[in-house]
Amino acid sequence: xxxxGEGPTPCRYMVVGEGPGWExxxxxxxxxxxxxxxxxxFLDGVNLPHRSECFVTNLYxxxxxxxYEYTEDDLRRDTPELESELExxxxxxxxxxGRHSSRWFxxxxxxxxxxxxxxxxxxxxxxxxFPIFHAAAA
Ligand code: URA
Numbered sequence: 001x002x003x004x005g006e007g008p009t010p011c012r013y014m015v016v017g018e019g020p021g022w023e024x025x026x027x028x029x030x031x032x033x034x035x036x037x038x039x040x041x042f043l044d045g046v047n048l049p050h051r052s053e054c055f056v057t058n059l060y061x062x063x064x065x066x067x068y069e070y071t072e073d074d075l076r077r078d079t080p081e082l083e084s085e086l087e088x089x090x091x092x093x094x095x096x097x098g099r100h101s102s103r104w105f106x107x108x109x110x111x112x113x114x115x116x117x118x119x120x121x122x123x124x125x126x127x128x129x130f131p132i133f134h135a136a137a138a
Pocket of ligand 1: 017018019020021024029030031032033035036058
């Protein structure tokens with residue numbers, strides 16, 4: 001099923017992952033599976049905001065299998081939903097998890113070079129993008 005973002009709206013913080021996994025697909029909620037637990041550890045309310053203070057969402061909205069590589073068609077279909085969440089949520093800080101969502105915001109960046117550094121969002125100067133390695137890879 002399609003998995004939408006969830007969390008307070010508006011909200012200062014937004015987390016953008018790649019796409020739902022099997023457990024997210026079954027529950028219809030983002031980051032509820034194993035990777036979600038890992039994310040909750042990161043979002044400890046100390047170095048980063050607590051999960052309850054974040055709107056949590058994904059770049060892609062549908063689970064297509066474990067090793068599926070998302071395509072340009074997936075991007076065209078799913079990003080209008082992310083754009084409308086950005087408009088509603090109005091985050092000041094967007095934590096992007098991994099290469100896919102980091103690149104959607106920042107262009108052709110390498111994670112090694114941009115991890116854990118705050119960047120101006122080229123689409124919205126008032127927004128900071130904070131890329132970190134994806135919880136699934138960490
Ligand atoms: N679950 C999600 O919702 N997104 C990811 O990127 C990984 C797991």
